[in-house]
Amino acid sequence: MLDAKSPDGTPMFTAEKAVCPVHAPKDHPKIPPAKVGILLANLGTPDGYDYWSMRRYLNEFLSDRRVIDYSPWIWQPLLQLVILTKRPFSSGANYKSIWNHELNESPLATITKSQTAKIAETMKARYGDDVVVDYCMRYGNPSTRAKVRALIEAGCQKILFFPLYPQYAGATSATACDQFFRVLTEEKWQPPVRTVPAYFDDPVYIDALAQSVERAYAGLDHEPDLLITSYHGVPQRYLMEGDPYHCQCQKTTRLLKERLGWADDRIMTTFQSRFGPEEWLQPYTVEEVKRQAEAGKKKIAVIAPAFSADCIETLEEINEEIRESFEEGGGERFTYIPCLNDDDAHIAALSRVIERNLKGWLD
Known part of the structure; x- marks a missing residue:
């Protein structure tokens, strides 16, 4: 059985046991029943506010050419030798001031988990067990790579990728899509995919x-x-x-x-x-x-x-x-x-956007 858990740790879906396709030889790899994956993507979060957690996160973020497009020959020495020596301390202090100490995670992680769980409930009510909803972060964890792999292993033969940025920018929406497509190059059986466009005027x-x-x-x-x-x-x-x-x-x-x-x-x-x-x-x-x-x-x-x-x-x-x-x-x-977060009106709006972008796949 392929078991997945929702962001709060409870079971979110249980895929039927993978089986050998009809008419295939007995030694054919087993394949789980086909589903559609919905992958929400947000910016990212450090794993903690300590120096090394912050340094890893900031290094990944500030090394992205979509974010800082200066020549690496100029930027990387400055980043590695100066910025990443000092900034993890100040950024860590800022994160500590807003950290969710009860769950030991950033508020962005807490909220994104809640958004995902609520959207998953809405999608299940609308489409039953034909969809799997999950989330990833462009920087930090859970990574886009890990979540795409998990969706494919769960039987998702189509994936709708949804960068949670209302307005498009190269440094946000585009880099999230860059990473998504980059990860897909590693898949033997690459699923058909769609990306949700900016919804700034929806x-x-x-x-x-x-x-x-x-x-x-x-x-x-x-x-x-x-x-x-x-x-x-x-x-x-x-x-x-x-x-x-x-x-x-x-x-x-x-x-x-x-x-x-x-x-x-x-x-x-x-x-x-x-x-x-x-x-x-x-x-x-x-x-x-x-x-x-x-x-x-x-x-x-x-x-x-x-x-x-x-x-x-x-x-x-x-x-x-x-x-x-x-x-x-x-x-x-x-x-x-506050931001719209997991407010019911926001969840309803995001769900409507998702449903429109699933047309033709799930009707």
Whole structure:
């Protein structure tokens, strides 16, 4: 029997015993019944916040040419001899401040597991035992390689690969797909595959975002002067080279504003997580919140539509570093609106996206 467990450790599916195909000779390799695999993919997480766990994770992440595209002859000596000597300490401290100590894992891991389990329940109700749902990380564990192998061993003869990034970027969606296709080159029997495109303007995603804003505002005893939609930044150069990320972020904000029925001056787009010396997409969130506070916007809310799950960039960077910058500028009321995470509206939206992309395979 091929047994798989859900992210919380309980059985998720049990594939029937593999059998020899009809009319095949008795010594033919046994094959499990055919299924469709759904593989969710997120950015990644270190195994721990200690120095060596952080160094392994950062080395894999920062060695990706999709993330840092400088010449390896220049970048790798700097990375190995300088950055990876110091940064694991500071990054480890940041992770420690938001770590899920009860489960000994990062919040991103905890949330992604929960998302996977809930989507698996939805898919089982819709398609029965014809699908297998699992998740992987682009960097760290569980690896894309391990999860693709597990799906194929479970009998998945078709795989739908779903990078959990609403907006497409070369440094997120593309590198996740790169790794997925790279792993497939190792398979003797390579399954037909599909990849889910960016869903930045999908009405079900926009509605889930809007619901989260409405719930957050309803729970406040004040009306924020401004909602800042903070997206992970990329170098400005990427936009000039054809990456659609900036445009898709702007459209998400516009559609969210329209769904909420707001005027233009109640919401704005910014970009966070700048790294390195070159110019990145602007305005920078950490600078803009301070400028807004100095200009009289004393009550703001911040939401991060580019992240499908709360992680170091939201729980530490937004809720600590960016909050502090706002308060330094004279800001008084700072509200962070959590990512959609495993909220029911988000699970329903992701499931709808999956169902559309399964058309023709499962109807």
